[in-house]
Amino acid sequence: MGFFLETLIGGLMAGMLYSLVALGFVLIYKASGVFNFAQGSMVLFAALAMARFAEWLPHWLGLDSLWLANTIAFVIAGALMFVVAWLIERLVLRYLVNQEGATLLMATLGIAYVLEGIGTSLFGNNIYSIDVGMPKEPVFILDGLFEGGLLINKEDFIAALIAALLVGLLALFFQKTTTGRALRAVADDHQAAQSIGIPLNRIWVIIWFVAGLVALVAGVIWGSKLGVQFSLVTVALRGLPVVILGGLTSIPGAIIGGLIIGVGEKLSEVYLGPMIGGGIEIWFAYQLALVFLLFRPQGLFGEKIIDRV
Amino acid sequence: MNHQIGDVILDLKNVSLAFGGVKALTDISFDVREHEIRAIIGPNGAGKSSMLNVINGVYRPQQGEIILRGEHFARMNPYKAAKAGISRTFQNIALFKGMNVIDNMMTGRNLKIRSNLIQQAFWWGPARREELAHRAKVEEVIDFLEIQHIRKTPVGRLPYGLQKRVDLGRALAMEPSILLLDEPMAGMNVEEKQDMCRFILDINDQFGTTIVLIEHDMAVVMDISDRVVVLDYGKKIGDGNPDEVRASPEVISAYLGVSH
Amino acid sequence: MLYRENGQFKTTYAADQQIFPIAQDRWTILGILLIAFIAIPLLVDEYLFRAILIPFLILSLAAIGVNILVGYCGQITLGAGAFMAVGAYAAYNFHIRIEGLPLLVSILLGGLTSALVGIVFGIPSLRVRGLYLAVATLAAQFFTDWVFLRIPWFTDNSSSGSVSVSNLQVMGWQIDNPVSKYLFCLIFLTIFALLAKNMTRCAIGRQWMAIRDMDVAAEVIGIRPLFAKLSAFAVSSFFVGTAGALWGFIHLASWEPAAFSVDRSFQLLFMVIIGGLGTIMGSLFGAAFIVVLPIVLNQFLPALGGVFGIKISTAGVSHAELIIFGGLIVFFLIKEPHGIARLWSTGKEKLRLWPFPH
Numbered sequence: 001m002g003f004f005l006e007t008l009i010g011g012l013m014a015g016m017l018y019s020l021v022a023l024g025f026v027l028i029y030k031a032s033g034v035f036n037f038a039q040g041s042m043v044l045f046a047a048l049a050m051a052r053f054a055e056w057l058p059h060w061l062g063l064d065s066l067w068l069a070n071t072i073a074f075v076i077a078g079a080l081m082f083v084v085a086w087l088i089e090r091l092v093l094r095y096l097v098n099q100e101g102a103t104l105l106m107a108t109l110g111i112a113y114v115l116e117g118i119g120t121s122l123f124g125n126n127i128y129s130i131d132v133g134m135p136k137e138p139v140f141i142l143d144g145l146f147e148g149g150l151l152i153n154k155e156d157f158i159a160a161l162i163a164a165l166l167v168g169l170l171a172l173f174f175q176k177t178t179t180g181r182a183l184r185a186v187a188d189d190h191q192a193a194q195s196i197g198i199p200l201n202r203i204w205v206i207i208w209f210v211a212g213l214v215a216l217v218a219g220v221i222w223g224s225k226l227g228v229q230f231s232l233v234t235v236a237l238r239g240l241p242v243v244i245l246g247g248l249t250s251i252p253g254a255i256i257g258g259l260i261i262g263v264g265e266k267l268s269e270v271y272l273g274p275m276i277g278g279g280i281e282i283w284f285a286y287q288l289a290l291v292f293l294l295f296r297p298q299g300l301f302g303e304k305i306i307d308r309v
Numbered sequence: 310m311n312h313q314i315g316d317v318i319l320d321l322k323n324v325s326l327a328f329g330g331v332k333a334l335t336d337i338s339f340d341v342r343e344h345e346i347r348a349i350i351g352p353n354g355a356g357k358s359s360m361l362n363v364i365n366g367v368y369r370p371q372q373g374e375i376i377l378r379g380e381h382f383a384r385m386n387p388y389k390a391a392k393a394g395i396s397r398t399f400q401n402i403a404l405f406k407g408m409n410v411i412d413n414m415m416t417g418r419n420l421k422i423r424s425n426l427i428q429q430a431f432w433w434g435p436a437r438r439e440e441l442a443h444r445a446k447v448e449e450v451i452d453f454l455e456i457q458h459i460r461k462t463p464v465g466r467l468p469y470g471l472q473k474r475v476d477l478g479r480a481l482a483m484e485p486s487i488l489l490l491d492e493p494m495a496g497m498n499v500e501e502k503q504d505m506c507r508f509i510l511d512i513n514d515q516f517g518t519t520i521v522l523i524e525h526d527m528a529v530v531m532d533i534s535d536r537v538v539v540l541d542y543g544k545k546i547g548d549g550n551p552d553e554v555r556a557s558p559e560v561i562s563a564y565l566g567v568s569h
Numbered sequence: 570m571l572y573r574e575n576g577q578f579k580t581t582y583a584a585d586q587q588i589f590p591i592a593q594d595r596w597t598i599l600g601i602l603l604i605a606f607i608a609i610p611l612l613v614d615e616y617l618f619r620a621i622l623i624p625f626l627i628l629s630l631a632a633i634g635v636n637i638l639v640g641y642c643g644q645i646t647l648g649a650g651a652f653m654a655v656g657a658y659a660a661y662n663f664h665i666r667i668e669g670l671p672l673l674v675s676i677l678l679g680g681l682t683s684a685l686v687g688i689v690f691g692i693p694s695l696r697v698r699g700l701y702l703a704v705a706t707l708a709a710q711f712f713t714d715w716v717f718l719r720i721p722w723f724t725d726n727s728s729s730g731s732v733s734v735s736n737l738q739v740m741g742w743q744i745d746n747p748v749s750k751y752l753f754c755l756i757f758l759t760i761f762a763l764l765a766k767n768m769t770r771c772a773i774g775r776q777w778m779a780i781r782d783m784d785v786a787a788e789v790i791g792i793r794p795l796f797a798k799l800s801a802f803a804v805s806s807f808f809v810g811t812a813g814a815l816w817g818f819i820h821l822a823s824w825e826p827a828a829f830s831v832d833r834s835f836q837l838l839f840m841v842i843i844g845g846l847g848t849i850m851g852s853l854f855g856a857a858f859i860v861v862l863p864i865v866l867n868q869f870l871p872a873l874g875g876v877f878g879i880k881i882s883t884a885g886v887s888h889a890e891l892i893i894f895g896g897l898i899v900f901f902l903i904k905e906p907h908g909i910a911r912l913w914s915t916g917k918e919k920l921r922l923w924p925f926p927h
């Protein structure tokens with residue numbers, strides 16, 4: 001029982017990170033109808049910038065406070081993500097309005113290559129570390145309830161907490177602020193939004209920037225766990241099943257979907273993996289999402305839509 | 310050829326359809342006789358298109374049944390409907406945008422194709438012969454609708470009026486026994502409307518096709534239809550020949566009253 | 570020779586329904602075939618065969634398959650690499666497990682196996698569309714990646730799925746040097762392209778396109794989405810699987826699952842989008858573009874750096890390649906979303922009207 005709970009909690013914590021990545025997809029899809037395959041490259045790019053600036057700044061400025069260097073590096077990386085968002089809108093999106101989904105998807109793959117190329121040329125392509133002072137040691141909790149307590153990874157716990165916080169903030173932002181509401185209006189109907197004077201281009205920059213920040217946070221969390229390296233781009237692929245499970249346009253879907261996938265993955269890895277050879281977590285999430293889709297094609301929170309003819 | 314209006318061929322009994330909370334159709338019953346032109350009229354959002362969609366199985370009603378040539382269907386599906394000889398046109402033209410006029414109309418022959426995928430891949434005798442035979446049939450429809458000059462044009466490049474005509478052509482290529490037309494004249498100028506009227510009457514007359522027609526233009530409806538059903542807010546408020554319908558106070562207040 | 574269609578009147582529907590109704594097109598194609606089958610084997614050197622021509626032929630075949638699914642039937646797939654893998658490994662298993670099975674049969678059986686797997690992974694298309702389907706096809710990709718890496722039975726118990734074949738021959742014809750490999754692949758491509766062209770101009774092709782353009786209207790006409798979509802998945806996977814078998818057997822000779830990774834899937838999708846969705850010719854254009862571009866960049870960039878006195882490192886070249894490749898893709902999508910095939914046909918249109926533009 002204790003072991004099962006440990007796995008479950010581990011799954012929930014991992015799931016929170018998936019939710020964060022999925023949220024990046026959902027934000028952009030909602031606002032611009034683009035399925036952003038460059039999300040993974042944005043994570044890589046942001047994490048590289050963060051890692052390298054945190055490493056360079058102490059040399060350049062003679063800083064000796066790790067905390068200060070990290071903060072400035074984070075701000076610089078954030079600013080870079082803004083530039084990226086702005087450039088993407090300037091150079092790509094505005095020319096591709098009203099193109100088909102497949103074309104837009106391909107364009108983001110192109111963007112992904114460019115980002116990866118620029119990121120690795122500017123910042124190098126070795127393994128770098130991000131040290132934001134995450135505790136690495138495991139802790140025991142609830143030892144009153146269970147014999148020996150539950151073993152929880154503190155780092156995962158904090159990471160999940162940060163992710164949850166960010167997700168919550170973004171949800172609030174969408175529900176409560178004027179900009180957030182404008183963003184949702186754009187999501188519902190581009191033309192209508194334009195006709196009531198919502199500046200689409202600015203909205204796109206904002207939303208890609210927000211997605212960039214989400215990527216940055218995801219990059220920092222993953223980077224400090226596993227090191228910043230090229231394989232970070234695959235983080236996005238882990239978020240995709242979450243998106244189809246939760247629905248491309250649903251923020252609650254991304255959150256719940258992430259948790260389901262996180263838990264499903266961990267449980268399958270622990271209980272199913274040994275039976276069929278291990279390493280299954282990469283496809284298991286996809287199959288889980290697929291089977292789910294067969295029964296509920298509109299996703300977790302999507303409404304059933306009957307085509308009008 | 311002269312086709313006398315015959316027995317009931319299509320009978321709808323107590324059909325109700327809702328989308329979430331929206332009741333598109335409430336307890337509708339009416340029948341269609343063989344060879345007649347049956348009009349469905351009503352204000353915007355009355356449920357006319359939904360009615361057609363129920364008849365050929367695009368929408369699934371929650372209640373009611375459809376009796377087609379004596380066979381009972383709780384739910385139709387588009388494939389069964391097509392098999393049974395029902396074809397239709399669409400209010401918002403639903404042509405295959407990536408294809409030219411001939412190919413669009415050739416799709417209408419789909420149910421009559423017998424050759425299989427392998428034969429087609431090798432352009433094998435039966436596949437080739439069949440393709441040519443159907444092409445000849447489609448050319449007949451093209452001649453009938455007088456659209457020879459655009460046969461190779463991608464449908465996306467055609468003006469609206471011609472697109473409507475091709476939409477009708479695709480439905481005709483199926484050689485239907487029942488033809489459902491959803492506002493075939495909407496958005497057309499007077500001349501185009503006259504052409505379309507002529508085609509509808511000719512189809513009914515020459516091929517004996519039973520026609521169910523949705524149309525907003527009252528003059529046209531009263532002119533060419535044999536019987537009229539009136540819907541309003543998903544309810545049937547009138548049914549009869551044009552004169553009866555025109556005289557019904559309910560219809561006047563609900564529908565004609567509004568538009569005049 | 571002028572490109573003219575006036576004066577070429579068609580008196581029968583048969584003449585009008587030829588693959589190339591315009592005489593000049595027929596001559597061009599004939600010319601290209603003559604060059605491909607006779608001139609190139611005589612003139613071209615080995616490096617070109619290995620680096621460009623053979624990969625081009627095989628990937629063209631795969632791209633036609635992807636185009637059938639994506640371009641003709643409108644079902645986006647990000648899992649084409651998976652079906653190449655299935656084709657390659659299935660063919661491999663037939664090849665080593667059945668003594669004396671002719672090479673051709675092994676390869677075609679590889680394609681058929683891939684078609685069956687394609688049908689299974691096509692089932693979600695009956696329920697979901699568009700981008701959801703695209704993501705669903707990734708399931709096929711990651712699943713096959715895993716299967717060939719982790720389940721030793723499929724790879725003859727070799728470690729990490731790496732297998733190899735040797736001593737290939739078809740009815741006494743040794744396929745061991747670049748020219749014979751090239752010709753072998755060329756024959757495949759020619760025949761398969763013809764089959765694809767036939768299908769797309771017949772009833773089945775119209776069913777696919779109808780589903781792509783307006784699925785509700787297609788259903789109303791009596792097209793069954795189940796049959797149309799799954800047949801597109803099957804035919805597409807058959808083509809892609811056959812290409813996979815050729816890629817493994819003929820081009821690589823020894824390979825591991827990474828040869829058919831998700832990057833391969835993306836690459837194939839690029840080919841059909843850049844080449845032109847819904848055209849057989851476009852698949853070839855796209856394949857040529859994607860195969861040749863990295864090689865050109867690889868040669869060209871260091872030279873360009875040399876002009877400016879900059880020495881570009883190997884890593885630098887590969888980064889620059891990524892950037893330029895990505896940039897070109899975006900540029901292409903913006904400038905000509907209908908692909909190279911559209912440029913080609915507008916070019917022909919101009920030529921047809923020349924010298925009177927209207």
Ligand SMILES: Nc1ncnc2c1ncn2[C@@H]1O[C@H](COP(=O)(O)OP(=O)(O)OP(=O)(O)O)[C@@H](O)[C@H]1O
Pocket residue numbers: 306307308309328331332333351352353354355356357358359360400
């Ligand atoms: N697929 C659908 N999903 C949700 N609601 C629908 C759908 N189809 C129709 N409705 C609703 O059902 C009602 C009837 O619509 P319908 O299209 O049948 O009207 P109509 O009489 O054809 O109107 P019009 O003259 O404008 O074509 C409307 O309120 C409409 O919004």
Ligand SMILES: [Mg+2]
Pocket residue numbers: 357358359400
């Ligand atoms: Mg309507």
